[in-house]
Amino acid sequence: MRKIVLAAAAALAFQTAASSAFAAEEVKPMEHHWTFDGILGKFDKQQLQRGFQVYKEVCASCHSLNYISFRNLADIGYSEDQVKVIAAEYQVTDGPDENGDMFQRPARGSDHFPKPFANEQLARMSNGGALPPDLSLMTKARPDGPNYVYSLMMGYKDAPPKGFELAPGMSYNEYFPGHQIAMPQQLMDDRISYADGTKPTAAQLSEDVTAFLHWAAEPKLEVRHATGIRVLLFAFLFTVLAYLYKRRLWSRIEH
Numbered sequence: 001m002r003k004i005v006l007a008a009a010a011a012l013a014f015q016t017a018a019s020s021a022f023a024a025e026e027v028k029p030m031e032h033h034w035t036f037d038g039i040l041g042k043f044d045k046q047q048l049q050r051g052f053q054v055y056k057e058v059c060a061s062c063h064s065l066n067y068i069s070f071r072n073l074a075d076i077g078y079s080e081d082q083v084k085v086i087a088a089e090y091q092v093t094d095g096p097d098e099n100g101d102m103f104q105r106p107a108r109g110s111d112h113f114p115k116p117f118a119n120e121q122l123a124r125m126s127n128g129g130a131l132p133p134d135l136s137l138m139t140k141a142r143p144d145g146p147n148y149v150y151s152l153m154m155g156y157k158d159a160p161p162k163g164f165e166l167a168p169g170m171s172y173n174e175y176f177p178g179h180q181i182a183m184p185q186q187l188m189d190d191r192i193s194y195a196d197g198t199k200p201t202a203a204q205l206s207e208d209v210t211a212f213l214h215w216a217a218e219p220k221l222e223v224r225h226a227t228g229i230r231v232l233l234f235a236f237l238f239t240v241l242a243y244l245y246k247r248r249l250w251s252r253i254e255h
């Protein structure tokens with residue numbers, strides 16, 4: 001009996017110590033409703049375009065999007081001409097030319113988004129030593145990805161809770177493991193104004209950019225869902241046919 005009491009006390013003490021030290025305990029991200037949830041889920045192209053605008057005007061100054069080329073944007077509803085115009089806003093390095101020199105030219109549809117920093121050292125130097133990760137596969141790289149990215153964007157607190165030692169240059173974020181993040185808060189109300197007139201609240205910006213990043217990570221989501229539905233339909237029809245056939249077969253046999 002005494003042993004049990006002691007063990008319970010020790011467990012309690014351990015738990016209290018762990019939570020008061022703000023250890024990297026798991027924080028469940030907020031549950032958010034997404035248009036792409038569930039087997040019938042689809043992307044909302046208008047939302048993806050807004051999310052792209054957020055990426056372009058806010059995130060792209062620190063984060064690359066290595067796996068996406070400009071022509072992929074046709075997928076989210078831009079025409080070929082619009083893709084050309086978007087691409088031409090960027091300069092990419094090409095070459096070497098006949099003199100062996102690299103040169104800059106406006107990007108084309110087949111080019112990938114240019115990286116914001118020439119190399120990792122520069123990226124770290126500009127971000128207090130931390131490296132802004134590539135965002136192409138981010139929603140797949142984190143558990144419960146879309147909910148996590150949304151929560152991360154919305155999870156900043158002006159001041160850390162009492163007793164939390166925040167290192168200089170770091171921000172407190174409720175959803176980042178360990179709560180100290182080298183990325184300052186990015187999305188607040190009216191950070192950008194939307195081309196389609198949607199009200200740019202922090203929540204709207206966060207939702208849109210997350211949807212866009214999820215499309216970047218899984219552009220074939222809708223095809224996958226459609227295949228899933230076909231497989232289910234096939235399995236259902238097959239079961240019905242098998243059942244009917246069985247009935248027919250057995251009806252000929254005298255019981």
Ligand code: HEC
Nearest residue numbers: 058059061062127130131132133138149181182183186209
């Ligand atoms: C000023 C530079 C900067 C901008 C702008 C920026 N980030 Fe970051 N981001 C960072 C840095 C630095 C890190 C690494 C943080 C760390 O490891 O502490 C990071 C990390 C992240 C992570 C990964 C978190 C994890 O779990 O590891 C995500 C997701 C992210 N940023 C999304 C975004 C989105 C979306 C935007 C645009 C709305 C954005 N960031 C804009 C600098 C930036």
